[in-house]
Amino acid sequence: MKILHTADWHIGQLFHEYxxxxxxxxxxxxxxxxxxxxxxxxxxxxxxxxxISNPSAQSIRMFYTFLNQATTANPGLQIIxxxxxxxxxxxxxxxxxxxxxxxxxxxxxxxxxxxxxIDYEKxxxxxxxxxxxxxxxxxxxxxxxxxxxPTIADCANPYTExxxxxxxxxxxxxQQKKQNGxxxxxxxxxxxxxxxxxxxxxxxxxxMGGVECIPATAxxxxxxxxxxxxxxxxxxxxxxxHVRYSxxxxxxxxxxxxxxHQVIVFDLDQEINNLEAVEIPLFIxxxxxxxxxQPLHEVIALLxxxxxxxxxxxxxxxxxxxxxxxxxxxxxxxxxxTALVGKNVRLAxxxxxxxxxxxxxxxxxxxxxxxxxxPIDVFGKVYQSRYNSEVPTEILQLFQQVAQEVNQTAE
Numbered sequence: 152m153k154i155l156h157t158a159d160w161h162i163g164q165l166f167h168e169y170x171x172x173x174x175x176x177x178x179x180x181x182x183x184x185x186x187x188x189x190x191x192x193x194x195x196x197x198x199x200x201x202x203i204s205n206p207s208a209q210s211i212r213m214f215y216t217f218l219n220q221a222t223t224a225n226p227g228l229q230i231i232x233x234x235x236x237x238x239x240x241x242x243x244x245x246x247x248x249x250x251x252x253x254x255x256x257x258x259x260x261x262x263x264x265x266x267x268x269i270d271y272e273k274x275x276x277x278x279x280x281x282x283x284x285x286x287x288x289x290x291x292x293x294x295x296x297x298x299x300x301p302t303i304a305d306c307a308n309p310y311t312e313x314x315x316x317x318x319x320x321x322x323x324x325x326q327q328k329k330q331n332g333x334x335x336x337x338x339x340x341x342x343x344x345x346x347x348x349x350x351x352x353x354x355x356x357x358x359m360g361g362v363e364c365i366p367a368t369a370x371x372x373x374x375x376x377x378x379x380x381x382x383x384x385x386x387x388x389x390x391x392x393h394v395r396y397s398x399x400x401x402x403x404x405x406x407x408x409x410x411x412h413q414v415i416v417f418d419l420d421q422e423i424n425n426l427e428a429v430e431i432p433l434f435i436x437x438x439x440x441x442x443x444x445q446p447l448h449e450v451i452a453l454l455x456x457x458x459x460x461x462x463x464x465x466x467x468x469x470x471x472x473x474x475x476x477x478x479x480x481x482x483x484x485x486x487x488x489t490a491l492v493g494k495n496v497r498l499a500x501x502x503x504x505x506x507x508x509x510x511x512x513x514x515x516x517x518x519x520x521x522x523x524x525x526p527i528d529v530f531g532k533v534y535q536s537r538y539n540s541e542v543p544t545e546i547l548q549l550f551q552q553v554a555q556e557v558n559q560t561a562e
Contacts, residue, residue, distance in 0.1 A: 158380030198235025
């Protein structure tokens with residue numbers, strides 16, 4: 152059977168306040184065609200379908216239109232979707248009874264019985280061949296929140312050991328049902344040890360203060376493929392070809408400017424064969440000017456050389472402007488926007504870096520010491536920390552004037 156693995160679509164995401172609906176629609180149109188071209192039997196979507204837990208009506212419509220188009224174009228296609236940390240598990244599962252009649256399976260919640268035991272049968276999705284025989288059992292594990300996984304007594308890391316135990320018990324349940332000629336695969340939305348993360352991955356909410364990483368050994372060696380989501384950069388984990396993140400289909404930050412996004416396609420019989428990474432077209436390019444931070448006057452000169460917008464322009468790139476400053480520049484955005492008037496770019500981000508300081512490392516301020524400082528002292532230390540320079544006299548005078556007015560008002 153031919154399987155396609157993707158994840159982290161983040162439908163509805165804004166890229167520095169720009170709507171990405173067109174990009175997501177182009178990706179979904181491309182994916183529908185790929186499913187037909189590659190004659191895919193099984194589509195695995197490993198979490199974060201939407202960017203927020205309460206997606207817009209437009210985002211929901213886009214997703215379910217895709218499911219309709221994909222299953223109509225490929226009547227035998229089986230789709231398994233798990234919830235990610237950005238998804239509302241219950242909201243994603245809401246149309247589950249209707250979709251199962253179309254071979255679309257959504258797993259968002261970890262259900263338990265009255266005694267609190269996990270119902271592993273609800274996490275196990277059988278995959279059928281063209282003759283109607285079960286060929287694969289999929290452990291469709293969504294993003295696991297506190298309380299979803301088993302509690303391990305007297306353990307050093309409750310999350311890591313609890314999630315590992317859940318995968319162990321889920322595999323054991325599938326193993327009991329598996330018959331000769333059948334194999335087991337798994338899905339997960341989590342952070343594994345040694346995963347290479349992107350700039351945006353660093354901003355994801357941590358579960359337990361950074362100790363939420365799961366080792367590749369959590370997945371039993373007899374699991375033929377582990378389709379992971381959550382980390383936005385495509386990669387294999389633990390040196391294992393069959394434990395993989397597919398990565399996000401669209402660039403999520405400017406750190407991915409030279410990164411090729413992809414989906415994973417492979418054949419699965421008793422083992423994996425013909426595994427390939429299929430590159431996703433870049434629908435809107437990312438552009439950085441300059442490549443490294445430069446003084447403002449030099450950057451303005453570079454921006455002036457950008458091509459003008461005209462009717463022949465097929466796409467308008469997202470632009471990150473990188474500027475090196477010596478201190479505050481209140482009119483910075485106005486100057487950049489003025490330089491970009493009529494240019495064929497969308498200003499997405501101004502990344503400012505301040506010149507290195509020769510000052511010593513900032514001192515540690517204790518609460519007691521902080522109480523002894525006057526407002527102007529605190530302002531001076533904050534300014535020094537942010538701009539790597541002493542407060543200019545004119546700004547210092549303005550601060551003193553504001554402080555006096557505040558004191559007079561308080562009196």
